[in-house]
Amino acid sequence: MAVFREYNSGGKDRSAGDRRRHRQLVEKAIKKNLHEIVAEESIIGQSKEKKIKIPIRGLKEYQFIYGRNHGGVGTGTGKEKRGDIIAKDLISRGQGQGGAGTEEGEEIYETEITIEDLVNYIFDDLNLPYMERKKLSQVETVVSQKRLGYRTKGIPPRLAKKRSVMEKIKRRQSRRRADPEFTKDERFPFHEEDLRYRHIREEKRRQTNAVVFCIMDTSGSMDHTKKYLARSFYFLLYQYLRLKYTEVEVVFVAHTTTAREVREEEFFHRVESGGTFISSGYRKALEIIEERFNPAVWNIYAFHTSDGDNWSEDNELALAAVKELCEVCNLFGYGEIDPDGFHITSPISRLFQDTLAEKNFAMVKITDKEDLFPAMKKLLTLEERLEE
Amino acid sequence: MSGYTLAELAAWGERIEELAREEGLNFYTQEFELCDFEDMLCYQAYTGMPSHYPHWSFGKAYDRLKTLYKYNISGLPYEMVINANPCIAYLMKENSLLLQILTMAHVYGHNDFFRNNRLFTAGTRAELTVETFKNHARRVREYAGDPSIGYERVEQLLNAAHALRYQINRVVGEDRLSYEEYYRRKYRSEQEKIPEHPLLEEARAPGDTAGTAGVKRRIPPQPEEEILWFITEYGDLEEWEKDIINIVREETAYFLPQIETKIMNEGWASFWHYALLSRLDLPETLRWEFYKYHNQVIRPNPGGLNPYHIGFVIFNYLHEKEGKKKIFEAREVEKDESFLRRYLNLEICKELELFEYMKKRDEYIVKEIADEEGWKSIRNQLVKNTGLGAIPVIRIVEYRPLDHHLLLEHEYDGRDLEMNYATETLRYCAGLWKGKVTLKTSFNKEERIIHCDEKSNLSILL
Numbered sequence: 083m084a085v086f087r088e089y090n091s092g093g094k095d096r097s098a099g100d101r102r103r104h105r106q107l108v109e110k111a112i113k114k115n116l117h118e119i120v121a122e123e124s125i126i127g128q129s130k131e132k133k134i135k136i137p138i139r140g141l142k143e144y145q146f147i148y149g150r151n152h153g154g155v156g157t158g159t160g161k162e163k164r165g166d167i168i169a170k171d172l173i174s175r176g177q178g179q180g181g182a183g184t185e186e187g188e189e190i191y192e193t194e195i196t197i198e199d200l201v202n203y204i205f206d207d208l209n210l211p212y213m214e215r216k217k218l219s220q221v222e223t224v225v226s227q228k229r230l231g232y233r234t235k236g237i238p239p240r241l242a243k244k245r246s247v248m249e250k251i252k253r254r255q256s257r258r259r260a261d262p263e264f265t266k267d268e269r270f271p272f273h274e275e276d277l278r279y280r281h282i283r284e285e286k287r288r289q290t291n292a293v294v295f296c297i298m299d300t301s302g303s304m305d306h307t308k309k310y311l312a313r314s315f316y317f318l319l320y321q322y323l324r325l326k327y328t329e330v331e332v333v334f335v336a337h338t339t340t341a342r343e344v345r346e347e348e349f350f351h352r353v354e355s356g357g358t359f360i361s362s363g364y365r366k367a368l369e370i371i372e373e374r375f376n377p378a379v380w381n382i383y384a385f386h387t388s389d390g391d392n393w394s395e396d397n398e399l400a401l402a403a404v405k406e407l408c409e410v411c412n413l414f415g416y417g418e419i420d421p422d423g424f425h426i427t428s429p430i431s432r433l434f435q436d437t438l439a440e441k442n443f444a445m446v447k448i449t450d451k452e453d454l455f456p457a458m459k460k461l462l463t464l465e466e467r468l469e470e
Numbered sequence: 471m472s473g474y475t476l477a478e479l480a481a482w483g484e485r486i487e488e489l490a491r492e493e494g495l496n497f498y499t500q501e502f503e504l505c506d507f508e509d510m511l512c513y514q515a516y517t518g519m520p521s522h523y524p525h526w527s528f529g530k531a532y533d534r535l536k537t538l539y540k541y542n543i544s545g546l547p548y549e550m551v552i553n554a555n556p557c558i559a560y561l562m563k564e565n566s567l568l569l570q571i572l573t574m575a576h577v578y579g580h581n582d583f584f585r586n587n588r589l590f591t592a593g594t595r596a597e598l599t600v601e602t603f604k605n606h607a608r609r610v611r612e613y614a615g616d617p618s619i620g621y622e623r624v625e626q627l628l629n630a631a632h633a634l635r636y637q638i639n640r641v642v643g644e645d646r647l648s649y650e651e652y653y654r655r656k657y658r659s660e661q662e663k664i665p666e667h668p669l670l671e672e673a674r675a676p677g678d679t680a681g682t683a684g685v686k687r688r689i690p691p692q693p694e695e696e697i698l699w700f701i702t703e704y705g706d707l708e709e710w711e712k713d714i715i716n717i718v719r720e721e722t723a724y725f726l727p728q729i730e731t732k733i734m735n736e737g738w739a740s741f742w743h744y745a746l747l748s749r750l751d752l753p754e755t756l757r758w759e760f761y762k763y764h765n766q767v768i769r770p771n772p773g774g775l776n777p778y779h780i781g782f783v784i785f786n787y788l789h790e791k792e793g794k795k796k797i798f799e800a801r802e803v804e805k806d807e808s809f810l811r812r813y814l815n816l817e818i819c820k821e822l823e824l825f826e827y828m829k830k831r832d833e834y835i836v837k838e839i840a841d842e843e844g845w846k847s848i849r850n851q852l853v854k855n856t857g858l859g860a861i862p863v864i865r866i867v868e869y870r871p872l873d874h875h876l877l878l879e880h881e882y883d884g885r886d887l888e889m890n891y892a893t894e895t896l897r898y899c900a901g902l903w904k905g906k907v908t909l910k911t912s913f914n915k916e917e918r919i920i921h922c923d924e925k926s927n928l929s930i931l932l
Contacts, residue, residue: 084487084574085556086480089505097512100529103625107526143527144633144894146862151914152885153828153837155852157770157779160823164844166836168773168827 236279292381299388337363364403390428408440497581499556523610554599579739589727592643693865737781874905
């Protein structure tokens, strides 16, 4: 006779551990593909909660299996005729001779992650030390102090001396009234209960709005790798500024020999041919500031990335424009992207370096992703110094 | 459970068991466990076992199943039954009464199959199943928890062992001979060929009790299918590593009969759930539900193959033509490959509306249809891709101890290996072997040599 019993898992979820491990491995795979994500997705001007879908390859369980070149047997309708085409195999097209095989059994996971997760991954990827990260998130609040009277408890630095002495005098007077034998010369020390401390409330005041100008050279010489670096650079700066300001607007300016304001997707995907006038980008930014962002109300940040190839007749013009920008911006950063480490110093950056004395001008050089964080740090420390 | 009680379920179960016995089914004691949807997913992810060693692939399986279910791409299986004595089957509480009845009847079919089919009786020990898996789980957990080993190393080892797990001896239940023993036997048989004659006495090696002198030794003496076994014997592995690999090998051996009898097993169970439910005197409403679900279970899968469908049709045909004794005999001695080769005929091919396709450039085209000329080709193609036939045969042909180099050869039959998978699997193999591994195969009928060194660097020679 069969046994019937009810299973009671006791609330234990036996697959939890393996699922967690699987997700960990998925995360690892995501981190490996960070380059692609940052380079491909529209992520800069998005809210923290925005979810992006990213395909992850990997986590396959490899075994020796057959590819798709062979035949097989299927169930039909009984109406098939010899020679009928039943399916097309699109994947195998373009299959190389080298044996990079077909995509049999390819399992692409789509995982949704939020921008915030992505920022964390990137900070992880950059090996941003934990302390640093904490500091960044604290930048969010700008502290002002408001006095709110006195209290009997507090820390020594906040001891209100005058007030404490007054309390002691009060106590002494009442003692004298109550106790006729008490003489004037008798020693009368402070008591714990005399002490008064200033009560202070720290007030968080958010800074006002900020606008970031992302100016990028989109001429033909800026290839995919360079754009990836530029994009990561903007992304990190944008994230940083968002921690600091309530509202951050982003303006994208793309330039070759002329400049245009563009949308984010365009910004990173436009490939243009032609030469480079860096000054055109700066002029465009100045124009936009003039029109829409009054420096008295807005905190303006402008960052320019370029591979340093500028037509030499433009160098002086660019220099003049940078000076103007520095006057209206909180910070102006010039990032030179040079993934090949080819240039030692480009003419334009040498010019900037030698002639620009503006305190709020910073120049960084990025040759690969390891440089992103130091570059950002350099800009941020400058920013902090300027505030002090 | 909606609309019925456990007692009611047990009463139906009792009637089904009675009928099954009457029909001549011979099964292990049956245990039904009622569980909910989440538990069912878990059982499914962990191959049905109440306990199993941990590995991320099971977490992945769980998530995948859940996603598929969530998007309604696949329903949950009505049945989940494991080859054990007593036989354990799970019934999902969310199912309707009829589905439970159908499932129970189906389960008795599997139970009988487990107990009687040659592959199961020769290749598995049902009374030890649950304990064995539990024991495996405990051992793997112990290694993972051992500070000198740790989770990650265990995981990496399992990754590699899983990659090679199906490169095994294809004969179910055959005892493994050590090469030592192989040579001893070979020597003996050669000795026996030498006629008994005093003058020839010298031809025998005197005093060689080990009995292997004079036989030229090669490792492996013949192409070796069991890659994992070979690595545990001739590789450079620690004891715990060998133990884990053996665990994986044992589990694969346990599932081998199921891989080799998928069509028969499901066909047999479907045949019996249909037969038993037909005799149950179901009330009208349940009867309609029964036909509905039965048709769902054995529904043809357009363009593909539904093992329930094929097995059910063949067993039905056999039962009609050759009687009950014949089907019981078939379920005892056959596996899918021999079953199809022996019993699939033109009539059944037609009924199943099978066709054979082939690939021509980017297109799959119909090659043969179920008619007088075509059906044999269809049958052969089906047999070729059935069970272990769907897994490439890759064997160790040579071991070069001098540079610790392993040579594998793919027995090419026109089916190309999936190259990305092959190269990654080769990496696992080289990692486990801790040395060079070379695989000889063909791609588009041209020979390919893929070489992987101990540092996981690949090179492909055309």
